[in-house]
Amino acid sequence: MKVLVASAWPYVNAVPHLGNLVGSHLSADVFARYARLRYGKENVVFVSGSDEHGTPIEVEAIRRKTSPRELTDQAHDYDVKLFDGWELSFDNYSRTESPVHKRFVSDFLMGLRDYLEVKEEEIPYCEVDRIYLPDRFVKGTCPYCGFEDARGDQCDNCGRLLSPELLKDPRCSICSSKPVWKRTVHWFFNLERLEEDLKSWLERAKFPKNVEAVAMSWVTEGLRPRSLTRDNSWGIPAPFPGAEGKTIYVWFEALLGYLSATVEFFERKGKKEEWLNFWKGQDVRSYYFMGKDNIPFHAVILPAMLLASKKGYSLPYMIAASEYLLYEGQKFSKSRKVGIWIDEALEIMDVEYWRYLLIRLRPEERDMNFAWKEAIRIINTELNNDLGNYINRVLSMIKRSFNSVVPQISNPSQNDLNFRAFMEEVVVEVSKKYDDAKLKGALESTLQLAREGNQYLNRASPWDAIAKGRMEEAGTVLTIAVNSIRTLGILLYPVMPTHMNYLYSMLNLGKVEDDVWDSAGKLTIKPGHKIGEVRTLFKKLPDDFEKEVEEKLKDARRKIEAVRPPLLR
Template identity: 35%
Template sequence: MARILITSALPYINGIKHLGNLVGSQLPSDTYARYMRARGHEVMYICATDEHGTPAEIAAAKAGKPVAEYCAEMHEVQAELARGFRLSFDFFGRSSSARNRQLTQHLAKRLGENGLIEVVTEKQVYSKADGRFLPDRYIEGTCPNCGYDSARGDQCENCTKQLDPTDLINPRSAISGSTDLEVRETKHLFLRQSKLRDRLDAWIDSKKDWPILTTSIAKKWLHDGDGLQDRGITRDLDWGIPVQFPGAPWEGMEGKVFYVWFDAPIEYIGATAEWADANGLDDSAWERWWRTDKGADDVRYVQFMGKDNVPFHTLSFPATLMGSEEPWKLVDYIKSFNYLNYDGGQFSTSKGRGVFMDQALEILPSDYWRWWLLSHVPENSDSEFTWENFQASINKDLADVLGNFVSRVTKFCRSKFGEVVPEGGAYGAAEQAVIDEISTRLAAYQAHMEAIEIRKATAELRAIWAVGNEYLQEAAPWAVFKTDPERAGAIIRFALNLIRLYAVLSEPFIPDASRAMLDAMKTDVRDWPGDVSAALAELKPGHPFSVPEVLFAKITDAAREEMEERFKGR
């Protein structure tokens, strides 16, 4: 038994996430966590809301609420959606927690003591009307290069030219539209990542098995131009983790907070500590996952994230932990994902384009979404959601191949033998062939899950389901029953056992349907099959079962067209 620490990238607090966000980290990490638990490993699966930063303050202001209250509410909303999608976090924390504040301040202090923090005076644009410093992106104006009138302070979206906020003609606040802006001096802490470059470089080099998407981004940042740049880790905001605290080694940091990207990954640790608190456990309970001097040296730590998160997880966060010179557990494997597009374009919150998590659950049960998203997860390149593809996958894979198999077996048995596993007859060559094929495919399925090749795993799982239909066609119990009812009974006994096995193997992907299948088989035996032959003898003759409701209803053309229309955006 291994110990596996799994973290999903933290969803940002300012609103409900769309399916692209879901598939980029939370969903695949959940499947991986469920699989590893099913295999008997000890798993700690952590996620949290990322609550600090300018967008949170703006969203709260827009909602007319204090930011703390807004975040508390949105955290609950996101937690509820996570439950709706059956995300099996051991803990869903908050980056604004006391634990994270403590840890973030502690790590910053350590970095300071180790000479890795520098105070830098910068000039930044301040908006009097908004009463805040504006990040470059929050300043808009006319592009000096192409004349586009909504260029952002960091880059013009129209001509793609890199800009400095002071380059803009007629600059204005993107928040209020105010033109009452001025450049002010402000002091910030910088993390001297450049001093850690060689250590980070060697560390990345040692990760031979990481996806190219992960390492190439890290390498680019390490070696591009002058190499890894120092990075500001504080901001002039109200909402966040205070930089000035008892024992802080810096003066003049009153009213400043740590940059959201500094404290967000630390919340992986913070949330594990929150988990311990919530369960009445002491510090050793979470430290054995995170401190290599306190038991974490045998932990395998796997992170899941979208590609936009890679630099922070390959460089900034490791720099924070390494620079502390304390024995923190570093990530062992980073699984990064590309983006999911929506029907020929991007998901867009502002344009109401695409399906968001709350809407998805209103329309269809979570298993439908889980199955489609996981079987199309953008592992190798960006992938695309289309309603036609979604409808075809659900109807064929879930309704026809799996759902209908359960239906035909249970209904046939009920009509010929009643709602109990039939007695009599014996297994023969046909059953052995099925055992052999499933054993082979199971080994492939497991190998794909170990390698976190989610798409390949779904293809193999589907093939395992299809074996059931092939077997039934070949064995033809409806014909055999007329001449040899005992043999027909054996066939159905075997098929009912297949249903139970499918429930066990499918659980990481479609947990609700898995539960429904186990309930129908009136069993709670869901041990991972070490031996397929034994697993298919679990339900004994005379064991009762029930015919379940339709496991997966088909999506009609009319329903598909309606949804297509509803989510196409403005």
């Protein structure tokens, strides 16, 4: 089996905030790390990249008297470093300016010719700014829900896909004047001809409810042709004869980035043809991670393009779209300084505490709220108490009473056998949740093992047995328990890779990356194995952390503001 892990390409003109990150890159990374352990490194490719074309950046470059490419070079480099800091293990983090991407997009779109039509169109044009206004640069009232601040491409309130002429009271989003409509020619992708194929595919697919609902409502409301080309200059030139001076609409080309980044990854490895193993055949599972506003593009437009290419490319196997993350009960807002952006976050706390928190609070089925009070509680009770204490109790007893050597198992009690069985069950359950892209659920089930481990120790009280000289009884408990700590190391690795490798060094076991997921529930640490040095894995956050967090955040903002490249300030 081949697993393609794809996270939505962020538009490179803004630093992602915590909610953006957990929706796409972080969730995708956690899943990719799981998949590598479970299905083998060589069978997993994890791709994404910077979406850098389009009017917003073109306008920004004009305003700053520089070139769009200079702005996106800086922003892309900044993001790449930042994602390293977040331990995101992309196999290829590409960009839409990559020559491989540009070539791929041109070839791919030429192959869609049967589904293209040229239409004369009236496009909103702002006479004040002297620019054709792309869909999202026109604002107005949504015809479906009455939301007054709907964009011409999509309504953020009801989620429906729009086009500018559907908006009531349209206005230019740069200067608020009323646009005029000018004639121009554009190339359209004939989505409605794929409606039946899409519908039957969606009916067969097992997507989460939020994805299914949005995708089905699109298809049943009827698909309209969508314009593939734009009249701006910052983008990939439209390859169609007669389309000189036009570029490809960013959404269409960014979606093709999943393919081109796979191509690029294998070209760099000198194995040019191997990319097809991840895009064709029955044995491919592709997982896409994104925020919910990207659902239509991944559940309708991308599969439509793949079908229209008639190349037999695999359609999405799983589309995991997160709901919104709120910050202290409010929507993230850069202008109102509500929320934390991912470069600021790294100044405040250990990256893996963040990773744990964000997956714990992942808005999987409903909106979730990030609140510091709760975040501190989670770190102090779950990481420090449930996990940290359990690990420390077991390893310390082996060190103290068994000279760091894992003892024999003899005559296991019912309590021992029950916990053994529970270890195996947890691994099965966590695997299933990962396969369904239920990362929050997987983490909760994993935590259950640590909690149950603490209970197991309390019931067995090996310290009593040791005090009374019943070393065989204590040894049996501790050997099962130390194996369950290895189980935790494997199951938690996708979320906290550095900490779990540190845990593995305490167990004297090498790297988690080299271990095998399917063995996680087994007793592979054998009697006679010598464990490593016992150290502290997690720390409580200090009592004054909550009180001081606003101050820390202000300091972080000041520091970050000075190092962000111009486009991202």
